[in-house]
Amino acid sequence: MVISADIGLFDFSVENSIINAKKSIFKYIRSMLSKKTKYGIKALAFIAKKGDRKPVQTSEISKSENISQKFLESILLELRKSGFLGSKKGKGGGYYLIKEPEDIRMTSVIRVLEGPIAMVPCVSLNYYEKCDDCPSEEACSVHSLMIQVRDSTLKVLGDNTLADISAKK
């Protein structure tokens, strides 16, 4: 019985790695950071890099960063509505930062564009939601693990400002 279990383990491990290989080649890899958030951060970094406060057009960012212009428009609009950017219409218009890059933490950007930073709503600070299945969060084996993950992620994202990530070249 032990032997057959071992053989089973071996066979299936091989089989599984093939499945995973196929997965990575042919299938969509689930990403925890949406393109929306990714594009939003890139756009903010692009604007921050320019340094001056002159409005930057969506079209310029779109071309330079290979982002669909229409999609980017909606993202920048959202960033304006949530207080990261100011805007100016008409010729010479565009978007500009209304805070110093040093004062824009990645946590706040991601919370606006992506939503919760925690991997699970029941440990989210800003988007908390109780699990339907868990009678007690203390008894849940996943809960404390996810709190640890949340805190370590929060530390990284809270320590990094727009100034930090746009300094990289």
Next chain:
Amino acid sequence: MVISADIGLFDFSVENSIINAKKSIFKYIRSMLSKKTKYGIKALAFIAKKGDRKPVQTSEISKSENISQKFLESILLELRKSGFLGSKKGKGGGYYLIKEPEDIRMTSVIRVLEGPIAMVPCVSLNYYEKCDDCPSEEACSVHSLMIQVRDSTLKVLGDNTLADISAKK
């Protein structure tokens, strides 16, 4: 212009917080950890808690942890195929651990059930994939940030074993 920008900021910040409030009440909160993975970890912890190596039935775990039995079946099957569990058919059958809980790291469980741990494929160690839009990963403002997040998450998940999370009560 500065004044109108400020007013705009204020108005929209308020509006946005209302939108977010509605979001958390009425809408689905995106979770980075699928229920599949969550249930899988819970099931492993359940089996580990029992201590002895006697097979545990899917139905028992399903009832105790409030998980759809059919869904759980598919998860435990996957955990067996990827080498975490052994199984026994027929009466008195079920699933049992084939490794010590101390030797099962959360990183490996999550990689099997969820896929990549990184937030973005371009910084994933086990599921790497190049971004279509980025010409250079070094120049990407998101890249190094995501590496930091990945490493801190990896640290937490690598330090926690099944023994650690099932010890909690």
Next chain:
DNA sequence: TTTATAACCTACTAATCCGATAGGTTAATA
């Protein structure tokens, strides 16, 4: 040897979200 059990397998589904597209309106500049 039959019967009950529980793992195993295959296929399908509703709901949801993501990323994008299309087409138009408003406001500011030249």
Next chain:
DNA sequence: TATTAACCTATCGGATTAGTAGGTTATAAA
């Protein structure tokens, strides 16, 4: 007055998630 660029509304295909349904195979007990 014409052009520009932000702003707004609606819609969509493709993909995933979290199941459900219904059966087959292997094992243990009767």
